[in-house]
Each structure stands twice: as structure tokens, then as C-alpha cells.
Amino acid sequence: MKHTLREAAELAGISRPTIYRHVRQGKVSASLDHDGNKVIETAELMRAYGELRQGETQPVRQVETGSETAGLLADLIQEVKLLREDNRKLNEKIEQIAIGLIEDKSKAVPDLSVVAGIDTGPEEKKKSKKSRHSFRSVIDAMKADQAAKDKSRG
Numbered sequence: 001m002k003h004t005l006r007e008a009a010e011l012a013g014i015s016r017p018t019i020y021r022h023v024r025q026g027k028v029s030a031s032l033d034h035d036g037n038k039v040i041e042t043a044e045l046m047r048a049y050g051e052l053r054q055g056e057t058q059p060v061r062q063v064e065t066g067s068e069t070a071g072l073l074a075d076l077i078q079e080v081k082l083l084r085e086d087n088r089k090l091n092e093k094i095e096q097i098a099i100g101l102i103e104d105k106s107k108a109v110p111d112l113s114v115v116a117g118i119d120t121g122p123e124e125k126k127k128s129k130k131s132r133h134s135f136r137s138v139i140d141a142m143k144a145d146q147a148a149k150d151k152s153r154g
Helices: 005-012 016-025 042-049 066-108 112-116 122-153
Strands: 002-004 038-041
Touching: 002 005, 002 042, 005 016, 005 038, 005 042, 016 038, 038 042, 066 122
Parallel strands: none
Antiparallel strands: 002 038
């Protein structure tokens, strides 16, 4: 027997968007009926989703036990911890690279006023130091923001 995607979703106990996504991804094979609507054979639904619902009151799909759920939850918690640690390390590397770029830029770019023999005065030198200082303050603000996010999460 052939079922519309809406019927197939109900029989499989999944949402309509999920069945559409599974058809697009090739997880479930669908064909077109004589009107051009996508339909799925009952056997294909059973192959992809196991036992089907027989009505609203009898879900036949297997439900995970509490210990399986707890195991999955523990795995997810561990993965989140690892991802947070990776994120922290990447942020540290970004900060080191940014500070290195600032220091390299200040070393690599000669003071053209000195090379040209022009005295720009202390005001211009203050601006140069200010721009380096403001960039460092942006990095410090980013670190503080990330630390606050990490603290609120965990």
C-alpha cells in the first residue's frame, strides 16, 4: 500500500518535516503517484523505521530505556565539555596571534617621520600607542565576554 508523506509521517511516528528531509536525503525512497504527489510504500516505511503505528493509541516504535537515555546524556555532556575546552584553546590561540600581530606591526613598520627626518611631535606618537592599546583592550573585552559565557554555562 502507498501512503502520502503526511500519512507516512504519522505511521512512522515522526514529524512531516522529518519525513520530507529523510526523502530528500535518500534515507527513505519515495515515488510519484498518478497525480505527481510523493508517496511511500508501507514496506519502505517498515524498512526505514521498523514497526509502524497502528493508530493514535498504539505507538509501536521501540522506546529507549532509562539506562540508554542516561548513557546518551552522559556522552553528550562529555562532548560538550570537550567542545568547550577546544573553544577555550582556540580563543587563546586567536588572542596570541592577535597580540603577536600587534607587536610585529609595531616592530616592522618604521616610524616614517624619523626616516624622513620629520619631527611629528609627541602627539602623533601618543596616537600610535593609543591604537595598540585600544586593540589590546578589545581583545581583553573579548576574553572577559568569553569567560562570562563559559561561567554562565558551566
